[in-house]
Amino acid sequence: MVPLKAVVFDLDGTLINSAIPFKEMKRKIISYLQSNGVTLGLLNEEMLTIEILRLAVEDLQRKGFSEKQIANTLTQASKIMNEVELQSADNATLIEGVPETLKALKRQGLKLGVLTRSCHEYTEKILTKFKIAKYFDAVAARDDVNQPKPNPEQAFYLLKLLGVDAEETLFVGDHWSDAECARQAGLRFVYVGAMQGNEKVCGLGYKSVNNFSEVLKVVNDI
Template structure:
């Protein structure tokens, strides 16, 4: 991967070992959405959060729920996510070799970005907690954009801040939503193998696969 000018990372389970209890979040979201009037048969715990929210909003609108009420539901869903993310900080750990790799990238003159579906408060706290913020030139969180990953919006916003075109950047992430986000944005994608997610979800939409962040140094 020659002529790369920026490396953009996912945050949870890429730069840090996340302490977020994803199963609990989904369960709480679904429980609330069903109480809010969403058909329970439409919501499954194996669906990504963004899909759960999208299906719920569509169902509420089909039922004629006023837009003001839909917005209140979305506000509560985001509050559930925010609370779970902040609660997870005590269990978060730095990913092996993350600081070493970031330091090398910066010494090479590369720009570094982070794009996360976590809320801004969580992203700021966790990057400061592990001294990541001094390496990061652009940080885009869930509440910084109209639509989070897998929408390309967050990644495109990071590129805009970094002043780097899509074909001069690479995105590193551990989840299929990262891969789809990168593809839609026209950015090369490196799949970071995490114990939490299956590589099969990313078949055909990654340019490289690594299981150690240090491998990035030889690829970029």
């Protein structure tokens, strides 16, 4: 097996307990999209944000909206997401064991990165707030790429920043989109949290740990 050179982490739910009110965010996005041409009733807050935006784009394309109009609509939707994220940052909490684990991984000479669907400004604010920014060599946020995870573009962008190959990298996350991104990009992956009831992740066959502190053992066993 190729030696491990880097470990990259999801942010919300993996490094921190997020305070982002996702349903409120989705309601605001849906309301904005509907007021700008998207069919009423097409979208709902139970959908993933990426699905909401995909369906909105397809709907607007069918209705003959120009690419420029659609791009402007997506830009405004992204601003709504950014605002909600930034407003929630003060209420986020750090997951137990994160600083100690990051410090231990850096001592082993590994490069560390953050791969998140949150915006870059929010990500930097969170890393600074909890004094863990010093451990990371690079960050790839939602607004750093055209296609965020689970699309592999975001992972490839982060790998380039870190100067490592996919097979040399372990991705640690807590969501199906993390696992799917890892699969498409060719990254190793470990899921943090209970696999039970998460059929999408189970079906990908990745290793799981119950809590963040166990990540170090996974790395040491590679």
